[in-house]
Amino acid sequence: MAKPESAPLARVSGKPLVDLPSDLYIPPDALAVFLEAFEGPLDLLLYLIRRQNMDILDVDVSDITRQYMDYIGAVEALRFDLAAEYLVMAATLAEIKSRMLLPRQVNDEEEEVDPRAELIRRLQQYERFKQAAEDIDALPRMERDTLPVSAALPQLASNQPHPDVDMRDLLLALQGVLKRADLFVSHHVEKERLSTRERMSAILAVLQDDQFATFQSLFTAEEGRLGVVVTFLATLELVKEQLIELVQSDVLGSIHVRARAAR
16 A cells, blocks of 8 residues: 655745655754843833732832743743843842841931832822823824814805896986085086987997996086986997996995996
8 A cells, every 4th residue: 555645845946845854953942032021120110010019119029020020031932032220220139129128227317218219209200101101192192093184165156146236226226326416516608509319329439348337437526417317218229229228236235237248
């Protein structure tokens, strides 16, 4: 019975490799694993204190030092690279523990200094900064929690039709012009004849280039009532023949005149 072929371990240069070479040597430090569970020794100490529900102002240095050294030993046993600051903290804890085990000299003149004071101060400061960092990280962040958006209305062409001029508004405007014309009453030695057709031509000459002119600007108050009436009749005749148009933009607003475009 033929022996079944085993699956190749790998392929080298396209050829299957079934058996490992006899001279293959893998050094023990060929694979390095880095563990970043804590951001530093103070973070590790704070975690141990919280896990034991200890008061940060009354830390049991002996218990914390034992747990810290157990963690350091476990990391070294797994061949993890350990930062020098962890070892410095281990030495600091060992020093504080030894100082607390030594008998203290009682001196009334000098106040007793707690060996844990500096470590407690550093832990409190680190705890405040860590809590502030967590609060800032919980805030909404642009492009992580929210995204900027913009919305604008489309540009639409607007065409506002002009309202038609009512006859009453036109008569009110005429009344105002007549009142101003009365202020310029003068004595004429010889009667001057005014022609409606000539005044129509004069109005059309003023209204050029498709520009608006005010209704009052068509009248000359110095001509008196006769000139105002002739100009008004000429304006009505031009409107009747559809040579000019009257426009009023607002209710009870000024009346404007414009020549109609040639069809």
